[in-house]
Amino acid sequence: MIWRYAKKALIVLALIGLVGVSGLGIATKITGGKLLSVQTGSMVPKIRKGDLVVVKRVPISQLKVGDVITFINPTNQKETITHRIVAINMTPGTSHTITTKGDANRLADRSISVSAVVGKMQYKVPYLGHVLDFVRKPLGLVLIIYIPALAVIIEELKRLSAYYRSQQPYVAAGYEPHKHPKDSHSVTSEVVKFVIVAVITFLLVFAVRTHALLRSNPATLRGNRIFATRTVPPVCATTGNSTNVSITGAGGSDTPNNVNVSNSNNQSSSSGNAASNGGGTATTGNASNTNCANINITITNH
Amino acid sequence: MKKFKINPLLRSMGIFAAVAALATGVTFAALNNQATLSSTTLTSATASLKVYDFSVPGFESTAPGFTITGLVPGTGVTKTAYFQNDGGVPLAITAHVPTLPSSSGFSGWQNLTVDITAQGCNVINTNMLALNAGEVDLPCNPLAAGAAGNSNTPNTPGNYDFHFDVIPASISGSQVTVGPFDIVFTGTQP
Numbered sequence: 001m002i003w004r005y006a007k008k009a010l011i012v013l014a015l016i017g018l019v020g021v022s023g024l025g026i027a028t029k030i031t032g033g034k035l036l037s038v039q040t041g042s043m044v045p046k047i048r049k050g051d052l053v054v055v056k057r058v059p060i061s062q063l064k065v066g067d068v069i070t071f072i073n074p075t076n077q078k079e080t081i082t083h084r085i086v087a088i089n090m091t092p093g094t095s096h097t098i099t100t101k102g103d104a105n106r107l108a109d110r111s112i113s114v115s116a117v118v119g120k121m122q123y124k125v126p127y128l129g130h131v132l133d134f135v136r137k138p139l140g141l142v143l144i145i146y147i148p149a150l151a152v153i154i155e156e157l158k159r160l161s162a163y164y165r166s167q168q169p170y171v172a173a174g175y176e177p178h179k180h181p182k183d184s185h186s187v188t189s190e191v192v193k194f195v196i197v198a199v200i201t202f203l204l205v206f207a208v209r210t211h212a213l214l215r216s217n218p219a220t221l222r223g224n225r226i227f228a229t230r231t232v233p234p235v236c237a238t239t240g241n242s243t244n245v246s247i248t249g250a251g252g253s254d255t256p257n258n259v260n261v262s263n264s265n266n267q268s269s270s271s272g273n274a275a276s277n278g279g280g281t282a283t284t285g286n287a288s289n290t291n292c293a294n295i296n297i298t299i300t301n302h
Numbered sequence: 303m304k305k306f307k308i309n310p311l312l313r314s315m316g317i318f319a320a321v322a323a324l325a326t327g328v329t330f331a332a333l334n335n336q337a338t339l340s341s342t343t344l345t346s347a348t349a350s351l352k353v354y355d356f357s358v359p360g361f362e363s364t365a366p367g368f369t370i371t372g373l374v375p376g377t378g379v380t381k382t383a384y385f386q387n388d389g390g391v392p393l394a395i396t397a398h399v400p401t402l403p404s405s406s407g408f409s410g411w412q413n414l415t416v417d418i419t420a421q422g423c424n425v426i427n428t429n430m431l432a433l434n435a436g437e438v439d440l441p442c443n444p445l446a447a448g449a450a451g452n453s454n455t456p457n458t459p460g461n462y463d464f465h466f467d468v469i470p471a472s473i474s475g476s477q478v479t480v481g482p483f484d485i486v487f488t489g490t491q492p
Contacts, residue, residue, distance in 0.1 A: 040491065105349070107488060110437065149321045156314045163310040216349040216393055216489035217363055221383060224367030225481030226414070228375050228407070228468045 032057060034119060036070060036080065037129025042102030042215070043068070043082060047121075050130035053082060055119035060096065063088065068121040069100065071112050080118055083109060105215040349391055351489040354384035354451060361386040361450065367485065370466055375478070378415075378467030384451030385460045385487065392444035393489025396437035399430060403483035406475070413472035414480060417465040421457035437488065444492045 033056040041049045046068070055070045063069065065085050073079040083100035086108055090096050097111040134140040355365035361384075368381040387393050397418070402411060411431040418426040423441035432438055440462055451460030468478050 042491075152317060152321050156317050160310055160314045215491070216351040216389060219351045219353040219385065219487045219489075220364045221353060221367040221485045221487075222364055223482040224369070224485060226368075226370045226373060226466055226468075226478070227480075228370075228373035228473075228478035230375060230407075230470070230473050230476045230478070 033122065034070070036082065037132050038082065038124075039129075039133075042104045043084070044104045046084075046103055047082065047124055048126070050127050050133070052125040052128035052132070054122045054124070055082070056122050057117075057119040060114045060117070063098070063117070063120060069098070070118040070121065071098075071100070072116045072118060074110060074112055074116065081109070082121060087111075102215065106217045107215045109215065349393060349489055349491055350388035351393055351395065351487060352386040352388050353487065354386070354453070361388065367482070368464070368466075373466065373468065373478075375468040375470040375473055378465050380463050380465045382453070382461055382463050384453055385445065385462065386450035387445045387447055387460070387489065389489075390447050391491045392446050394443040394492045395440040395445055395487055395489050397428075397433060397440060398437045398486045398488070399433040399483055400486055401483065402430065402434050403481045405478070405480045407478035408468055408472045408474060410472050413469040415465075415467045415469065417467075419463045419465070420459075420461065433485070440487075445489065 033054050036053050036055060038047050038049055038051045038053060047053060053070070063085060065088060067085050068082060069085055070080050070082045073081050081100075083102050085098055086101045087099040088096065089099065089111060096114045098114060098117065099108050099111045101108040134144070352361035352363055353365045354360070355362040357366060368383075370379045370381065373379045385395065405414075408414070411434065412429045414430040416428050416430065416433065418428065418438075418440055420440070420442040426439065426441050428438045442459065445460060449459045451462070452458040453461075455461075
């Protein structure tokens with residue numbers, strides 16, 4: 001007897017919860033809102049991990065500093081973040097940006113474009129996000145969905161089997177076939193089942209998760225300095241100029257000094273005869289040098 | 303409560319369909335969010351990042367920066383910084399230079415290059431212009447909760463090498479001077 005009453009009380013409580021949740025979900029969808037289960041704790045104490053928040057898209061002009069908004073994570077488009085607005089930056093000629101910060105974070109987030117805003121938080125339901133998150137995990141799927149689903153299917157097969165057995169035409173005259181106590185159901189009970197199924201499916205499909213991104217304090221390396229010295233190329237004997245070669249020798253008008261100047265690395269070179277200058281100094285030969293290569297000078301005294 | 307008879311076969315078919323829809327919908331929803339599920343295991347609300355200060359010595363939130371002298375343009379100089387994730391969640395670390403410093407002897411902040419490396423991860427090639435424009439990710443993100451770099455043990459998670467260089471073609475004088483400037487590192491829960 002006690003168990004029957006307890007069972008009824010549980011069913012009533014479950015129904016109240018389901019009606020409440022389904023009402024919340026349906027009202028949110030009708031008004032263009034979104035249900036988000038909070039995954040992290042950077043908005044503590046305002047919003048805690050496991051809370052369910054309801055956000056609704058509002059015109060940008062209605063957003064103000066202090067509002068809690070949900071926006072698409074700039075570094076991961078699959079995620080949304082729910083943080084508080086700390087600044088709205090309106091620069092003429094450029095698109096507006098919004099700076100947000102988690103209440104529990106020491107640093108503000110990177111500024112975001114207004115186009116990334118999903119909506120403004122309207123209200124929250126504590127802990128309901130935990131339930132949704134648990135159902136999304138494998139264990140939750142098995143315990144809350146697959147096993148009950150299997151039980152419902154088995155029970156229904158039993159009922160169906162009992163029904164068809166009771167319809168057999170060859171029962172003995174006077175025999176009253178056993179009537180399964182549950183083969184007759186009220187429309188209400190069937191509707192309740194469908195409502196339960198619909199609500200859970202609705203919540204799981206449409207309630208997405210949101211992150212309250214944690215951000216650390218800054219760690220700063222202060223006063224960095226860099227001093228660089230440009231490397232100076234080696235000094236060339238001549239760079240880009242002619243090399244004048246002076247030869248002092250005992251050449252003669254009939255025995256001129258033969259001067260050959262040759263450069264390495266494909267540089268221009270020249271050679272010539274050192275004409276006698278009355279037994280004194282004889283000069284000739286020019287070499288153009290552009291990249292510090294060695295100049296080889298060969299003197300052959302005839 | 304008045305009870306209405308429903309055709310048992312129809313009723314069963316309806317229930318089977320509803321159960322199948324539920325199982326399919328729920329499985330789809332769960333699988334569709336699998337990528338995000340991996341990042342939902344965080345339970346701590348603390349995030350703290352520190353950098354090693356040799357003058358203390360110890361991990362602090364602020365430490366004296368690098369002083370690089372005798373840098374040869376085109377060759378560069380490598381300095382190492384050591385970070386500690388002092389919080390309860392993994393942190394993806396970024397670097398940012400909030401204010402460009404004074405400089406002389408070269409032009410174009412993109413020509414002061416910074417290559418950031420950590421053992422076993424891809425090199426992040428950046429420069430002062432990019433570091434000033436936004437936050438640049440460090441390699442090997444995220445740094446695990448509790449991880450701490452160690453100057454005595456190379457390749458420890460938390461050790462990051464910063465290779466500074468000046469592109470020779472950008473130099474206009476014989477001497478390049480840059481600084482002082484701050485590098486701000488921030489960790490974000492991935």
